[in-house]
Amino acid sequence: MKIDYLVAGSGLSALVFAALMAKSGKKVQVLEAHEYPGGFGHTFELARKYKFNAQLHYVWDCGEGQVVNQILKKLDLDKEVTFEQYNPDGFDHMRMPGYSLDIPSSSEELINRLVNLFPQYAHSIKRFVLEVTKAREGLRRLTPPINPSKIISDLGQSFCTLSYLNSTLQDVFDKFGLPQEAQTLLASQWPDFLLPPDQLSFYAWIVLFTAYQAGAYYPTKHFEHVIDSLVKVIEDNGGKVFLNHEVTNFIVTDKTVAGVKAIDKKTRNTHEFTAETTICNIDPKRAAEMIGVDKFSRTLQKKLNYEYSPSNFMVYCVVKDIDLRDYGFGKWNTFHTGHRNLNEAFYQMYENHDFSNPSFAITTPTLITEHTRDCPEDCQIIEFLTVANYDYFKQLKTSNKKAYKEKKEEILNYILDVVEKNYIPNLRKHIVFQITGSPTTNERFCWCPQGNSYGSNLTPKNMGIGRLNYQTSLKNFYFCNASSGYPGFAPTFWTGARLYQTLSNNWFIQDK
Numbered sequence: 001m002k003i004d005y006l007v008a009g010s011g012l013s014a015l016v017f018a019a020l021m022a023k024s025g026k027k028v029q030v031l032e033a034h035e036y037p038g039g040f041g042h043t044f045e046l047a048r049k050y051k052f053n054a055q056l057h058y059v060w061d062c063g064e065g066q067v068v069n070q071i072l073k074k075l076d077l078d079k080e081v082t083f084e085q086y087n088p089d090g091f092d093h094m095r096m097p098g099y100s101l102d103i104p105s106s107s108e109e110l111i112n113r114l115v116n117l118f119p120q121y122a123h124s125i126k127r128f129v130l131e132v133t134k135a136r137e138g139l140r141r142l143t144p145p146i147n148p149s150k151i152i153s154d155l156g157q158s159f160c161t162l163s164y165l166n167s168t169l170q171d172v173f174d175k176f177g178l179p180q181e182a183q184t185l186l187a188s189q190w191p192d193f194l195l196p197p198d199q200l201s202f203y204a205w206i207v208l209f210t211a212y213q214a215g216a217y218y219p220t221k222h223f224e225h226v227i228d229s230l231v232k233v234i235e236d237n238g239g240k241v242f243l244n245h246e247v248t249n250f251i252v253t254d255k256t257v258a259g260v261k262a263i264d265k266k267t268r269n270t271h272e273f274t275a276e277t278t279i280c281n282i283d284p285k286r287a288a289e290m291i292g293v294d295k296f297s298r299t300l301q302k303k304l305n306y307e308y309s310p311s312n313f314m315v316y317c318v319v320k321d322i323d324l325r326d327y328g329f330g331k332w333n334t335f336h337t338g339h340r341n342l343n344e345a346f347y348q349m350y351e352n353h354d355f356s357n358p359s360f361a362i363t364t365p366t367l368i369t370e371h372t373r374d375c376p377e378d379c380q381i382i383e384f385l386t387v388a389n390y391d392y393f394k395q396l397k398t399s400n401k402k403a404y405k406e407k408k409e410e411i412l413n414y415i416l417d418v419v420e421k422n423y424i425p426n427l428r429k430h431i432v433f434q435i436t437g438s439p440t441t442n443e444r445f446c447w448c449p450q451g452n453s454y455g456s457n458l459t460p461k462n463m464g465i466g467r468l469n470y471q472t473s474l475k476n477f478y479f480c481n482a483s484s485g486y487p488g489f490a491p492t493f494w495t496g497a498r499l500y501q502t503l504s505n506n507w508f509i510q511d512k
């Protein structure tokens with residue numbers, strides 16, 4: 001059978017692309033190295049009763065008419081895959097010693113809350129929040145496909161946005177003279193980027209911050225259902241998703257890609273898969289290394305030369321005989337930092353591997369939706385996320401397994417100490433199951449080079465004009481993943497749909 005699209009990897013952008021193509025009548029095959037589809041978005045089950053999503057916590061652009069909803073409609077999945085909204089009056093609860101701020105959807109209310117905390121800085125705070133709104137609008141205008149007449153009609157916004165092309169979040173905090181504590185409260189969602197303010201692209205921050213203001217969501221039937229529904233569309237339309245199939249190389253002749261070689265990890269047999277067009281959801285840099293970087297054009301070689309985003313440390317816990325709602329948790333995330341300065345907090349953990357005063361995210365997926373449970377009725381799930389250094393963990397794991405395990409245990413205990421002290425006394429007594437994931441766990445189960453979290457690092461250098469896109473400079477070969485689009489649930493939905501639109505010339509997404 002002639003295959004139209006062979007997709008290497010089954011991350012979100014790949015599944016969205018493959019589902020759209022399959023639904024439009026194309027023959028599609030997807031090859032996935034892992035035993036579960038979904039990449040960072042896969043769900044795994046442990047102890048036969050607890051289910052955890054590997055990395056996804058909350059998502060944006062999922063409301064009626066927003067990008068994810070438009071794509072689901074195109075796939076006839078919008079009634080099947082629905083979302084619960086986080087509390088718009090405070091979807092992210094920022095907590096630091098002496099201060100707390102619940103981030104609301106309304107920018108006006110955000111200004112009020114910040115001005116109440118820092119009255120002497122009212123002017124700077126207002127100017128900063130208004131600048132964020134203006135720069136976000138400008139970014140919308142400047143994102144392809146560009147409409148020149150809209151840019152001309154809003155020149156002020158476009159200039160404002162362009163002036164921040166090389167700015168970090170810290171640069172902009174400094175420009176507006178925000179007090180240190182206000183900076184820390186506003187940037188406490190740093191685990192969403194795994195970068196501190198002094199490295200994080202201002203563009204990346206404003207996109208995520210304002211997108212969650214417009215609506216933070218969680219899937220009603222959990223993330224597993226989203227992934228399964230996309231796979232079902234592919235299979236119902238004659239496509240196939242091969243799990244446990246690791247792509248080991250690409251078949252390339254004269255700068256034209258004809259398919260891939262893949263090993264079936266169960267039988268250890270190697271097969272060749274060929275197709276008219278090959279789509280690469282595998283990290284582009286890794287794929288280029290398999291193919292030979294010199295086969296790509298000079299421009300592409302330059303674009304492929306990105307550094308990876310830092311890795312992370314995850315704690316997945318199940319608690320019993322306790323209702324986390326009695327301890328300040330609910331339809332929101334909590335971000336805790338013990339430091340006044342997030343840059344210092346980050347470097348202490350990432351470079352010194354010192355987690356004695358950790359900054360981290362706390363999420364409670366079973367409180368956002370009650371539709372289906374990922375654990376028994378009398379249990380709830382609570383997860384913690386922070387940054388961790390891949391090289392350090394890799395070295396520990398290869399040289400001293402015991403020290404590796406002890407370090408994981410140490411970080412877990414530092415986090416639990418903070419949670420017991422500040423939020424849930426006796427939490428440990430209620431934990432019936434816990435497991436931690438280090439950077440090497442990430443590498444092993446999400447197949448991401450160096451355990452990276454968001455593909456290419458979210459610095460101004462990688463978020464600017466030289467960013468990779470779907471084009472590869474090779475024939476019949478396209479990239480489709482976070483690093484060749486944008487990371488995150490909604491952005492990877494958009495990345496997959498954008499490639500579908502480009503290759504099928506069927507432009508259905510309105511108003512990104």
Ligand SMILES: Cc1cc2nc3c(=O)[nH]c(=O)nc-3n(C[C@H](O)[C@H](O)[C@H](O)COP(=O)(O)OP(=O)(O)OC[C@H]3O[C@@H](n4cnc5c(N)ncnc54)[C@H](O)[C@@H]3O)c2cc1C
Nearest residue numbers: 009011012013033039040057058247447453482487488489
């Ligand atoms: C800690 C963390 C927290 C996050 N939290 C959120 C969040 O709350 N909200 C949000 O919107 N986003 C979040 N994200 C980001 C989001 O999960 C990712 O950006 C997105 O899922 C990436 O999708 P992708 O299409 O790039 O594919 P990936 O998820 O990178 O998938 C690539 C796929 O290719 C497969 N693969 C790799 N090599 C091979 C090979 N050789 N052969 C076959 N298959 C291969 C992999 O197994 C994987 O399935 C988070 C990410 C991390 C790490």
